[in-house]
Amino acid sequence: MKEITLSPEVTKEITAIYQAMQEGYDQISGEVGLTCEGCPDNCCDSYFLHHTYSEWAYLWQGLHQLDPEKLEQIISRANEYIAQSAEALAKGNRPQIMCPLNDNGLCGLYHHRMLVCRMHGIPATLTRPDGQSMRFPGCFRCQEIVKEKYKPETDAPAMNRSQLFRQLAAVESRLFEERRHLYPRVKKTIAEMIVEGPPAIPLPHCER
Template sequence: MFVDVTEYLERLSSIYKRVDEAYSAIASQLGFSCKGCEDLCCNRVFLHFTVVENFYLIDGFRRLTDDLKEEIFRRAEEYNQAYSTTSRPVVNLKKLCPLNFEDLCILYEYRPIACRFYGLPGRLVSPTRGTEQFQGCWRFEKLFPEGTDYTLDRTAFYSELAALEGEMRKKLCYYQKYKKTIAQMILDEKNPEGLIPRNYDFFEGY
C-alpha cells in the first residue's frame, strides 16, 4: 500500500517553525544563545517517540551526499553499540550524536522537537502526568543561577504533534509503540523492515 506522507511532513514543518519562533522570542528577551558554550547538548541521549519525526529527519538525511551518509551510518552503528552496552544510557552515556560535525548538527533544520526545546526552562501540562517542569541547559543554569520568570510552555506544541502523529499512524495502520534515538532512526534506513508495522499493511512513499 502506497501512502504519501508529504502532507504530514509539511504540517510538522509548521509546528517546528512555531517552536523555533517561541524559543527565539524568549532567548532574545534573555539575551541567551549557544554561542561560546563550553558544553555540547549533542552528547546527551534524547529519545524520540513519533514516527512522523522519524520520516522528517530521514527526508533530510536522504538529501545528503552518499559519502556523508556512509559516514553517518558508521557513526550511528558506533553510537548504537555504546547505547546498547551502557547501563541506564539516558543518564550515563555521553557520546556525540552521529549527526554532529564540527560541533554543529548537519541536519539542523530537520532535528526533532526535543532537540529544539533543549536549552530553555520548559513546562508541559499532561493529562496523565500533570504539570512537568524542565530545567534549562548547563549554560542557561550557569548564566541564570537564580532562575528567571521565562519558561517555554511546550504543551500546545506537543499536543499538536501528538494529534498529527495520531492522524498519520491511523492512515498507515501503524500501531506499534515507538521510542528511538536518532542513531536508531538512521540505522533503520539500512533495514527494509525497520519501520514495517508488524501485522499491518506494508507502506512506503515517505
C-alpha cells in the same frame, strides 16, 4: 510492513510546528539572555530517546537528500554510537556520546533535527494529558543565568510546550488513521533511527 512516507501536506505541517518551536525558543532565550556562543559544552552529546514515527520519517526526508558518501559516513557513526551507548548502559551509566549527525560541532541535518533537539536549553513547561504540570529548568548554562537573575527561579520565563506537542501528536495520530493507540510506541535514539532506516508501520498489538 509498509514504509511511512509523509505527504507534502503533513511535511508542511511538521515544518510549521518546528518553526513555531524555533520562534518560541528564540523568544524565551532572548528574555532569559541565553546564548550558545562560547559555551564549553555541546548538547549534541546528550542522550535522548525520541517517540514519534512522524519525526522519524521527517528525519529520513533529510537523510535522503544527502549524497550517498555522506549518508554512509553518518550510518557508520550511528553504528558506533549504538555500540558505545549499549556499553555505557550495561554499566549503569547514561551515555554521553556525540550524535552521529554532528559534523565538526554543528548538526549536519539542522533543518530536519528532532523536536527534543530544538527545545533543549531553555526553561519550559508542559501539561501532560493527565493534567499534571511539569517544568524543565533548561541546560546547565541556562540554570546558572536563571539562578543569578530570578528569585525565585520559577519567575524566569518559560516556553509552554503543550500546544505544540499536541499538534505533533495529532499528526502522529493521523498517520495511523486515528488508531495510534493500537501500535507499539517508538523509543529510539537518533542513531537507532538512522541504522534501522526509514520507519515502517508496525503490526498492531493485536496482531503481534
